[in-house]
Amino acid sequence: MSEPLLPPIGMLAELTHRCPLQCPYCSNPTELMKANRELDTETWLYLFRQAADLGVLQVHLSGGEPTLRRDLEQLVAGLSSRGVYTNLITAGVGIAEGRMQALAEAGLDHVQLSFQGAHAETTERIGNHRGGHQKKLETARRVRAAGLPLTINAPIHRHNIEEVPDFIELALSLGAERLEIANVQYSGWALVNRDALMPDRAAVERQVAIVEEAQERLTGILNIDFVTPDYFAIYPKPCMGGWARDAFMVAPDGTVLPCHAAHTIRTLTFERFGDRSLAEIWTDSPAFNAFRGTDWMQEPCRGCERRELDWGGCRCQAMAIAGDPAATDPACVKSPVHARMGMLIEDALASARADRENGGRPEESFIYRRIAATTQLA
Amino acid sequence: MIALRERALISLDSTPSLPNHVRIQFDPVRQAYAVLSPERVFWPNEVSLAILNRCDGRSPVSAIISSLATEYDAPEDEMTGDVTAFLQEWANKLLVRP
Numbered sequence: 135m136s137e138p139l140l141p142p143i144g145m146l147a148e149l150t151h152r153c154p155l156q157c158p159y160c161s162n163p164t165e166l167m168k169a170n171r172e173l174d175t176e177t178w179l180y181l182f183r184q185a186a187d188l189g190v191l192q193v194h195l196s197g198g199e200p201t202l203r204r205d206l207e208q209l210v211a212g213l214s215s216r217g218v219y220t221n222l223i224t225a226g227v228g229i230a231e232g233r234m235q236a237l238a239e240a241g242l243d244h245v246q247l248s249f250q251g252a253h254a255e256t257t258e259r260i261g262n263h264r265g266g267h268q269k270k271l272e273t274a275r276r277v278r279a280a281g282l283p284l285t286i287n288a289p290i291h292r293h294n295i296e297e298v299p300d301f302i303e304l305a306l307s308l309g310a311e312r313l314e315i316a317n318v319q320y321s322g323w324a325l326v327n328r329d330a331l332m333p334d335r336a337a338v339e340r341q342v343a344i345v346e347e348a349q350e351r352l353t354g355i356l357n358i359d360f361v362t363p364d365y366f367a368i369y370p371k372p373c374m375g376g377w378a379r380d381a382f383m384v385a386p387d388g389t390v391l392p393c394h395a396a397h398t399i400r401t402l403t404f405e406r407f408g409d410r411s412l413a414e415i416w417t418d419s420p421a422f423n424a425f426r427g428t429d430w431m432q433e434p435c436r437g438c439e440r441r442e443l444d445w446g447g448c449r450c451q452a453m454a455i456a457g458d459p460a461a462t463d464p465a466c467v468k469s470p471v472h473a474r475m476g477m478l479i480e481d482a483l484a485s486a487r488a489d490r491e492n493g494g495r496p497e498e499s500f501i502y503r504r505i506a507a508t509t510q511l512a
Numbered sequence: 513m514i515a516l517r518e519r520a521l522i523s524l525d526s527t528p529s530l531p532n533h534v535r536i537q538f539d540p541v542r543q544a545y546a547v548l549s550p551e552r553v554f555w556p557n558e559v560s561l562a563i564l565n566r567c568d569g570r571s572p573v574s575a576i577i578s579s580l581a582t583e584y585d586a587p588e589d590e591m592t593g594d595v596t597a598f599l600q601e602w603a604n605k606l607l608v609r610p
């Protein structure tokens with residue numbers, strides 16, 4: 135190891151894969167788990183205690199839709215009793231009256247609410263859920279009424295990229311502290327739907343200008359976090375802040391992974407909580423150690439001055455596009471296969487054009503996220 | 513109509529506080545104080561921590577500065593710029609409420 139192993143700071147807990155929405159860019163794996171594979175309350179609470187002992191300070195409670203877990207208040211209380219900062223990542227539909235208040239009383243620190251569109255029609259089309267937008271607005275209101283801080287999360291792609299200014303207005307009107315303009319990362323369902331989701335370069339450039347102007351204008355009023363689109367980048371992002379460096383995630387069945395797409399690297403085996411403790415997995419799991427630090431790197435990363443800034447980028451994107459999880463992230467201009475990113479953008483745009491010429495409606499080319507849809511993929 | 517929040521500027525009369533999405537706590541694992549916020553964890557140095565701990569929503573910035581000047585035995589007028597700049601920066605990130 136080139137540097138000492140530090141304790142993890144953050145953990146993403148995917149409590150369930152169940153979700154009332156069917157977003158075609160969902161980051162969940164294409165093989166979704168049914169409810170009977172989910173860890174029970176006691177096991178999650180035990181895992182959370184071990185996480186706190188290990189040094190985890192922040193837990194993002196996610197899914198699927200985490201509020202479908204009826205024990206969510208109990209889980210929040212367990213984390214809160216250990217001083218862990220809890221962030222609920224929700225789609226905000228189907229949450230019963232009074233639930234936000236109960237979660238706040240259990241010690242919840244923050245809510246991140248996703249909007250698939252800035253307008254009702256878009257939200258409903260992308261999430262494939264009628265009435266979704268209204269329900270989300272109501273959830274936002276309840277979050278504020280419960281005295282909880284609010285982040286609006288807007289996953290951006292071809293079908294809503296022109297709504298970025300409206301997302302900013304929406305976040306302001308809901309009294310949010312933060313807005314995430316998060317360009318879709320092409321893993322999970324988003325990779326399956328890449329051709330249907332990819333924006334064009336001009337739209338991306340307009341978006342960058344709009345976000346930068348708003349960040350400046352709204353300084354001290356609304357924090358806008360901008361997750362830029364990898365396919366249009368020059369350098370990659372430090373995915374997860376580096377592989378197994380300060381964060382990890384847990385799948386609904388207790389499998390512990392360095393990031394939510396890591397299972398796409400088939401050469402790695404991921405361990406389950408219960409078979410081993412969290413501390414053992416964090417320090418010893420061969421999958422966690424596979425791409426830690428910089429020792430695993432090949433050229434051009436190995437000799438690059440940015441290697442401890444971006445840690446070579448995303449291993450899953452290297453796997454998906456370069457076919458080698460130890461390759462330089464193809465989003466990097468120094469990657470020998472960087473040009474493939476541009477070709478994939480062109481392919482996606484060509485398929486969009488063909489779609490339009492055939493009089494197609496964009497949602498008809500989506501493969502919506504659902505358990506049965508997996509068979510369509512084979 | 514929505515009443516839009518305005519960007520607040522830190523002055524000597526402001527009484528800064530920590531918003532409810534920001535929490536300072538001691539981390540026994542790392543033996544250090546951490547500032548927890550929605551997406552990030554900060555590790556403030558001793559002086560930053562001393563400033564943040566005094567953001568109780570009652571003390572004006574001028575009083576915070578005198579108290580720091582006494583504790584660190586430094587001239588108040590030298591500290592004024594640094595402390596207000598620090599608070600403004602944190603207010604800009606919505607980590608301190610002016």
Ligand code: SF4
Pocket residue numbers: 153154155156157159160161162197198199225248503
């Ligand atoms: S991205 Fe959409 S489908 Fe996936 S978990 Fe979130 S709300 Fe549900």
Ligand code: SF4
Pocket residue numbers: 369370434435436438439440441442444445446447462463466467468469
């Ligand atoms: S070559 Fe590797 S380390 Fe250098 S910028 Fe590209 S991805 Fe980062």
